[in-house]
Amino acid sequence: MGSLGIMIGTWLAGFLTLAILSFLYKDNPFYKLAEHVYVGVSAGYWLIYVAFFDVEPMLVETFMTETGLERWILLVPAALGVIMLSRWFPKIAWLSRWPIAFTVGVGAGLGITANIQGYVVPQLQATLLPMTGFNLVSLNNLVLVVGVVTTILYFYFSKPHKGVLGWAAKVGIVFIMISFGASFGYTLMARISLLIGRLYFLFSDLLHVID
């Protein structure tokens, strides 16, 4: 029964793979079917996971077992979660602003400190590099510093990009273009990797023509 289940699952996965790939020719009912199955299964899976692995153990069971403040404090997030659903009812939709305000406030508070502490300061420190002597390390550091400064200058719009500022901005564009090129190259690699993954599945698990 187990091997039969695996076989059916493999053939189903093979069919869904080909159905999705058929979109490369043109939109068609098989693609639509596979797309809807993916969206439905993903949403259903996520809902079940959150309900049984999070809401039940962290809220319901904890409420039943805890005592004192630890128990009653759980009503606050529970109430905020329920109030969020008020968006479905236009007359009381304004209530949903409270949990949204709470979320935005917490997010902004955490985000500001985290971005300064974990991104801005460390990245600034990483740009303050030594350039001692004529060697490859100094050259590399020089390229990095010039790249950072000229790229920032490109986004300085309070003065016309003329003269020294204009030349610096043009150098900045070169660094930006190199960055875009690197991102495009990596994206291409990612997409071909996905194709390799699917073809490997078809050849190996479905057709057994390779190990």
Added chain:
Amino acid sequence: MEERGKRSFWEVMDDIDRRIIFVILGVVVAIPLLISVGSEIPPTAPVISAHESVETLEAGDYLMVSIDFDATSAPELMPMLHSVLRQAFEKEVKVVMLGHIAIGLPLGHAALEQIAAEYDAEYGVDYVDLGYRPGYIAVMIAMGREIEDIFGTDYQGTPIREMPITKDLHSYSDIDLLFGFEHGAVIDYWVRYAQARFDQRMTFGTTAVMAPDAYPYLQSGQIEGLVGGLKGAAEYETLIGQPGLGTRGMPAQEWGHLLVIGFIVMGNLGYFFTRRKRKAAGGAA
């Protein structure tokens, strides 16, 4: 139709039907996959650093593995996950898995069970799957204080204090290294909340799309290593001496890249050589 028959070579190059390109790309990627098993890929510095960060762990140390991807990125990230788990179990490092993408965690769990079985590792003693909790920022910050506050039980509902591997696990100070497998912005949160606030050592494997965004963290020393995309996975397989799908996919990857470069060159040449004709016809250059 007669007009199309008179088209020059460069006009054809400038206007190839995209479906023809898809078919050629499919064939060019499929053939190396069918006939070649791949060869060792020389590892690059970021991948060597990632490998060394795991190598610094000793038997009994804790490696936290974060599954922050789903099926859409599995072809890139699963090979590197397999390699890192093999390296960890080989060194008898204790593996603690969790994840921030609910739908992707079962993929990580399947890999964990598969690799653990290869090394006769025991669940609850040598490895554990804590599962998923929503709100990754809250989860990351709370784990810096007390892991049990967030993960009171593992994915099966077993209290973590009842399992030998987690009975003394309290916070990041007990985690010797975090290895995250990322296909989105969760890497930013790991660095900004767990590394910056709690000084947690961390290394990442990312999809190729995410790799350029992760390099600044590597350059600044906030993360110890970076494995980017299927090529990074192939390099990691070379370092642990166990070739897998990463290595197998490299010939196909190389031919696919060469083909796309060829198409870019031919398309641009076609555009260049037909520009004058379009101008003469009154079209846009």
